[in-house]
Amino acid sequence: MLVVWDSTVNIYSCAVEGQEGLHSPVVCFQVKVTPQQFSAYKTLTCSTTCTLTGNPTYIWYKNGQIVTDNTSPYSVLPNAVDSYSCAVKGQEYLHSPAVCVQGQSCNRxxxxxxxxxxxxxxxxxxxxxxxxxxxxxxxxxxxxxxxxxxxxxxxxxxxxxxxxxxxxxxxxxxxxxxxxxxxxxxxxxxxxxxxxxxxxxxxxxxxxTGLQVKVTPAAEGQKTLTCSTTCTLTDNPTYIWYKNGQNVQDNSSPMYSISSEDADSYYCAVKGHNGLSSPAVYGPKTTVSVSPSGEIVEGSSVTLTCSSDANPPVQSYTWWYKKNGGDYQSMTGPHHVFNQIQSSDSGEYYCEAQNEMGTDWSRTINMDVKYDPKSTSVSVSPSGEIVEGSSVTLTCSSDANPPVDKYTWYKKNGASLTGSEKTYNFTTISSEDRGEYYCGAENKYGHLNSSSVSVDVQYDPKNTSVSVSPSGDIVEGSSVTLTCSSDANPPVDKYTWYFQNKTFQNGFGQMYNISKFKSKDNGHYHCEAWNGRGSMNSTALMISLPGKQTSVMNAAVGIIVVVLVLILCLSGLMWFRKKASKSTSDTRHTADNGQGDSSPVYDNISGMAMNPTAAQTAATDDQDDVHYASVHFSRAKYEEVPLYSNVQLPQPQKQDEDFQYAAVKFNLPSAAPK
The missing domain is CATH 2.60.40.10 (Immunoglobulins)
Structure with missing residues (x-):
């Protein structure tokens, strides 16, 4: 049993402890004054309408002060001008109303x-x-x-x-x-x-108490505003309602209904105390901020804060964000922290704040996360086979924010290439450009090299040659291997062998073997290399047994002999021209008189005699074009004779003295005078 004091009506009421809200509105106890029979004293009884358990002890108060501990009843003189009250020990703060012993005139x-x-x-x-x-x-x-x-x-x-x-x-x-x-x-x-x-x-x-407006939802799209206090105001006040600062209603009821979509500002006041109005209630006014301000760099800590001016306070915050152009997603709370922000967190963000008066959205902010180059790579165009002589472009790609502002090109195992653009061009690519290439991408936050890409330039065979093994003198009957070598891309896939410019029937491998070399195998050998893009013949290689002259050696010796003969012929010609110039007048005089005591000199030129004057003229005009095939000198015994222009050499005759004969062949240009 718990005794509760209701000071509003100056009574006690009874309630069960733990269920104080269910107490009965009846007088629980009070002081009763009754005269004692056959006595001058009066009896004070602390009376209850319900029986208190536990045999309680009562406390009596006289003029507001404790006088004694005693059980009820309590005796007093009938003429006392004091007031008395009682309480239960342990619940002293719950007093019964004070009563006067005589009438209503007493100390209280x-x-x-x-x-x-x-x-x-x-x-x-x-x-x-x-x-x-x-x-x-x-x-x-x-x-x-x-x-x-x-x-x-x-x-x-x-x-x-x-x-x-x-x-x-x-x-x-x-x-x-x-x-x-x-x-x-x-x-x-x-x-x-x-x-x-x-x-x-x-x-x-x-x-x-202060005034406070409470917002509660109501039926059919309405909500109710209540001018609330922490206690019931005395004297039944009149309430005044204001919308956006303007008086909209005076009412004895503290409630006011508005549309559920209405997010205007409302507040209330009590008539006669207009200056003591409640705080206004209104829907959220939402903003968003980013900390730190300025550039956002990948890996840093960034905090988004959703702030809202609202009354009642915001009940919930919802973040809406759109990463890299994707669909909007959500997260909750007034703050969102990126401990180590990533480039993938870039996107548009805004927040939504809601209270009982409505919902508001902040402006959208763009989270632009800066980062150094990543995913740097090289691509080749065209993407298929690269043929020597074609145009090829290398492109360096890199994900970076801000975009890459400097590119560097490298050839693997080589120095950096000239150029700092995104692309590197081979206008006419060659086989020397084969290799692995990579690039470096750089912005203000860092640098990153790509992995290498292979540029494989294809071309037809070149530098085709034949080598022989063994490389020294060949012994008759020994094994000889010929090897055809050629630089080609793709590699040579077909070889053809030739002997004396004729194709071997079975000579289609890179190597050709002659198991027992004989004199009949002496001759010129060459090969042809083919790779699907083209072919190339090697130079001929002469292979012969030692002591066997070959046509190549004969040709070389012949060339040397011809050169030596030409030198001798030129020397002889110069001597003849000098001799002819010195004796021209004597020769002509002798011819006119039909006399000649000198031995004549005959020139055999392609089987015909040559006029000395004509020969001199031709030699003078075209001496650089004269070629001597062979020169032979023999002796003849003649008297001194004049030089003739056309001489048909007669058969040699026996004379008393030996004569010198020269067989000379002149190759004269067709334009020379006859």
């Missing part, structure tokens, strides 16, 4: 109101009266203080408290500029010439 304090609820910032008056005796001193105090202290001397009330009233009262306590901390129980005490009124009895409970 009567409060005008036992409970007062007023607005924060307003002024309140609390009052009481005293009983029979005149007072000599009075003051008000707060019951929650350990020692009763006159409020007019309390620093927390300086300038805000005023105490009025003399003699029997009424005694009034006025507190202005009320704050919520002023909420407390206030009691009054006094002194007379005969006694001091005690401090135990309840006084007036003051509750200070």
């Amino acid at each position: 304090v009567t409060y005008t109101k036992r409970r007062i609820c007023v607005l924060k910032g307003s002024t309140v008056d609390m009052s009481c009266t005293v009983g029979y005796y005149s007072t000599t001193s009075t003051f008000w105090f707060r019951s929650d203080k350990s020692t009763p202290e006159d409020l007019t001397r309390d620093p927390g009330y300086t300038g805000r408290v005023k105490h009025t009233g003399t003699y029997k009262g009424p005694f009034i306590l006025r507190i202005s500029g009320l704050i919520e901390e002023d909420s407390a129980e206030y009691r009054f005490t006094f002194k007379t010439y005969n006694f001091e009124w005690g401090h135990s009895f309840p006084g007036t409970t003051l509750s200070v």
Whole structure:
């Protein structure tokens, strides 16, 4: 059983502990005064309407002070001017109402109101009266203080408290500029010439409240605004409603209905206290911020904050974001932290804030995460086979933010290439350009090289040649191997062998073997290499047994002999020209007279005699074009004879003296005079 004091009606009521909200509104106990039979005393009984369990002990109060512990009933003199009250031990703060032994004139304090609820910032008056005796001193105090202290001397009330009233009262306590901390129980005490009124009895409970608008959903697209207080305001006030600062309704009801879509600003006030209005309620006004501000670099810590000015406070925050152009996704909370932000976190972000008055969306911000180059690679165009002589382009690609501003090209196992552009061009690619290439991409945040890509240039065979093994003198009957070598891409896949410019029937491999070399195998050998793109013949290689002259050697010897003969012929010609020039006049004179005592000189030129004058002219005009095939000198014995232009050499005759004959062949140009 729990006894609960209801100070509003000055009664006790009963309730079961733990179910205080279900107590019955009946008087639980009170003091009853009855005369004793055959006695001058009166009996005070602490009466209850329900039976208290546990055989409780009662406490009696006289003029507000404990007089004794005793069980009920309690005896007093009938002419006592004191007031009495009772309580149960252990629940001393629950007093019965004070009663006078005789009539209503006795020593007691009567409060005008036992409970007062007023607005924060307003002024309140609390009052009481005293009983029979005149007072000599009075003051008000707060019951929650350990020692009763006159409020007019309390620093927390300086300038805000005023105490009025003399003699029997009424005694009034006025507190202005009320704050919520002023909420407390206030009691009054006094002194007379005969006694001091005690401090135990309840006084007036003051509750200070502010106005608050509460929003609750209602049916059919409506919501209800309630001008709420923490206690029920005294004196049944009239409520005033404001929309966006304009008065829209005066009503004794603290409630006001609006549309569920209405997110305007509303507040309420109490008539007569218009300046003490509630805070306005309104839908969220949402913004978003990024910390730190400025460039966002991959790997750094970044915080997104969703802020909203709203009343009531925002109930929920929802983040909406769109990564790299994808669909919007969501996450919750007023803050979102990227401990190590990645490039994949780039995108558009905004947040949504919601309270009872509505929903609001922030502006969209673009999270642009900066990072150094990554995924650097090289591509080749055209992508198929690369043929020597074609145009080829290498392209360096890299994911970077900001974009790559410098490219560097490298050939593997070689120096860097000239050029800093995204592409590297081979206008006419050659076999020397084969190799592995890679690039470097750089922006303000870093540098990254790509992996290498192979550029395989295809071309037909070149530098085709034949080698022989063994490389020294060939021994008749030994094994001889010929090897055909050629630079080609793709590699040579077909070889053809030739002997004396004729194809071998079975000579189609890179090597050709002659198991027993004989003299019949002497001759020229060459090969042809083919790779599908083209072919190339090697130069002929002469292979012969030692001591066997070959046509190549004969040709070489012949060339050397011809050169030597030509040198001798030129020397002889120069000598003849000089001789002919010196004796021209004598020769002509001798011819005219038909005389000649000198031995004639005959020139055999292609089987015909040559006129010396014509020969001289031709030699003078075209001496550089004269070629001598062979020169032979023989002796003849003649007298000195003049030189003739056309000489047909006769058959040699025996003379007394030997003659010298020369067989000379002149290759004259066709334009030479005849």
